[in-house]
Amino acid sequence: MDIRLLRPSDIPLIQHANLENLPENYFLKYYLYHALSWPQLSFVAVDVSRPPKTPYDYPKIVGYVLAKMEEEPADGVQHGHITSLSVMRTHRRLGIAEKLMRQSQLAMVETFGAHYVSLHVRVSNKAAIHLYRDTLGFKTEKTESKYYADGEDAYCMKLDLGFIREQLREEADAENDGADDEDAAAAGR
Amino acid sequence: MPQTLSTREANLFRTVIRYYEDKQYKRGLKAAEQILKRNPKHGDTMSMKALILNAQGKTEEAFALAKEALTIDMKSYICWHVYGILYRTNKNFDEAIKAYKFALKLEPDSHQIQRDLAVLQIQMRDYQGYIQSRLAMLKARPQLRQNWTALAIAYHLDGNLRQAENILTTYEKSVTTTPLRTDFENSEALLYKNTIIAEMGDIERALEHLETDCKNCLDRLAVMELRARYLAQLGRKQEAAKAYRALLDRNPEHPEYYKGLINSLGIPAVAEAAQKAVYDEVPGDFFRSTAKEYLTLMFDKGVPSTFANVKHLYSDASKKDILPALAREYLEELRGGSVARDQANGDSSKGEGAALYFLAQHYDYYLSRDLARAMEYVEKAIELDPKSVDFHMTRARIFKHQGEIARAAEAMDHARSLDTKDRYINSKAAKYQLRNNENEKALATMGLFTRAETVGGPLADLVDMQCVWFLTEDGEAWQRRGNLGLALKRYHTVFNIFDTWQEDQFDFHSFSLRKGQIRAYIDLIRWEDRLREHPFYFRAALNAVNLYLSMHDKPQNGTNGVEAGQANGEDAAERKKAAKKAKKEAQKAEREAAEKAAKQDPNKAGAQKGKDGEEAKKKDEDPNGVKLAATTDPLGDAMKFLWPLLQFSPRNIEGQFAGFEVFVRRKKYLLALRCLKAAVAIDRGHTRVLEQAARLRKVLDGAMDSLAPKVKGVIETELAEVPGA
């Protein structure tokens, strides 16, 4: 499996994966809007097992996370939002969705200073809820009634990204310490 | 003479513009009419009215009015600008550019016209024109960073990297305040400049620039990746290895980082097997024990995608043998009771079921295929867990590989019935129904997940949502059933979707500058330039070309092509039935469309249409492709599909073969020869190359005298080099 940043050229097959897996579909342009507004936040999982059949084969996308920053956050707090996440049925339960999410969350903090990330999930989608709540630590904020076109409700979930900010701070500190040590060593010579 | 407006009317004219911009077309029209009542020859108002009419989908009326406005007021930049916008929205970009240029001549300071022109120029990849426009825009507003960036982009895309870098540097130098660390536009502009330096091949300088100017850039992953790459390119192996290790810490699932690490560790590139071993982290004998541990864990947990996760190892023959052996071992241990496991209790997809399922997939996989055994294993698994969607799905696939299309479709539909909330299995069921030529049933299956409220039903929704795979498979099934009209219709729809995708970049020419995400924008432009190399395009287009070829060879005498073909018994009956049905469907669709049009306010097209939403959806005059199939020039029609195939996928031999067939029938012998030569370059020994070469020689023997002498000369020399000719 290859997990990497989304590229514009991946989009037709991301759209394909979305159409195959989920009832919420979007025009290609909506994917472009994500890829060109926050290119750091969306990731794909690529099946690397099949040899290309023609020189023009595109990498087969078996999972993706399409993410964004909220443009005008109602609460005034910079935060990310997961627009769409899916993994092909043939590749489920391998931890792909989790890995995609973690890459995206890290970039949200690093690049855009996100404080938290939010998402919507169908109240009936047990597997997804398990991933968000139990694996990733999301909390349910509220229920949005009839959020989906077919009338199903959505849980609005949130994850505080403070732990990533903390982690980045520690890394930066460690680096600075290292640099200080080097400076000290240089000075002491 | 153009009329002048009173103050009150001039104010009203401004509201017309505002209404138009707010998409309040009825109000806008009303206000325009009010002005025109007193000033029927006011060109600008006429133009604005035309613009609104155009937005409402009344294209012809709009053009007529805009032309009239121009004849009245040739000196009005508004009239010319509107004329350009009309052309633009109707996708005649060349004419639009001309009109904008006229408008700009009359009103050189109009920022809006200049911008509209610039956007069209980059859309058309007129780099020289774009450079001129961006330069003018920069001169008008040099305080805006995006104007500098835009000019740099113009030079960059035109291939003038040095000038692109200069422009960016000039701006940096002219800024007097230090940018904030969180200034995203600044951060991205620095990285953009860095990639330009690297593109020039000056890696040393790129690295230096990265480590100083870009040190604090907000796109941390990009900085890390670029740094690792530059270090590797410069042969600074130890540092590169360290950089790749840091990347692997961050994301251990990206094989390129492993490759980078391995190369910097100095493991010889020739030892590819060793590389693979490191990449798979299971060298030599160690593989067996690691794999055993892994499979045991996955089987115990009942992870259905286990096989999908290890099949990439099958390119290694020994691993291909070890893995199924381990699965069998697991089963024996279970049966022998040598290992006690309670995980499987109550869930038969775990333990034994999972191992059986693994073996079924193993024998179904193309590198280790034994379909009879695959079927045996999957049926045993199903016995254990008759409700498993995955087991039944694999059973269907095995049928498909056995060539049992009908049973495959049935089995997949059964799998679907076991989990009706999962769209994946639903899509697969529909796909298998299409393979079994059950178009109507497949559409009904798809309809379980499409939007119930979409006018026009599931098909309209799938077209709206650009569901290329369904349209292609549906077309292929219609083609097999002999309904050429519907087949062509689907292929044309796919063609149009690619047009839309190409046009989708339009808004980003200015949007990306506002957002400041320049590298992503450059990626987009370069991808759009080769958009139609996509296999999605290739497949539908090749189908269309081949279908047009067969239509040429066997001219149709009935509508929809369904009455042609061999008239042997059942086949003919089936075709007749299909023809009748298609006719009925066409009538029904027409009725529905008429009803829909009657009910619909032109301002109220689907909201999810985005910016085009306000434009009334044009009525489909040929929903069943009857007109497409009735063409008298199938080879001419094939050309629109064929040119992009040859241009964007020249190394795909199937496209060259199809091109040869079309050109040879159209007696374009030079072009046929060009395809043939391309095919030779791809695969000289291909039987079809030899066959086509012999055929071309034969055709030409009879036609040489009718050719222009220069053409004849070219063919004689060039054909001599083709094997078999």
Add this chain to the structure above:
Amino acid sequence: TTGDVEDEVQPTAKSAEDRKAAAALSKLDAHGDDETAPAREVDQEAVKNAMSALGDGAVKKEVKKAVKVDAADVNLLVDELELPKAKATELLKAHDGDAVKAMRAYLQPDF
């Protein structure tokens, strides 16, 4: 009357999900944003100097050889290779106006 304009209220999408997508896409082509974009302080003098250094952006076109092209050859290429007239002329010029050379060059695989 203005009653008939009531129905011009922007159509609403069926679900919240759709509304988000529609809103985002409708803003893509928003004009005028760049007019209000915050401009950082720039040194006007430096900019002016830089601008004058840029010149008019006209790229010095490489002086093209004056190649005479036979109209009949252009037509031959347009017809046989189905090229647009401009492309056909360009191709001929690139081969010194020699139609045979031009056609032969065009036949070679370019990948």
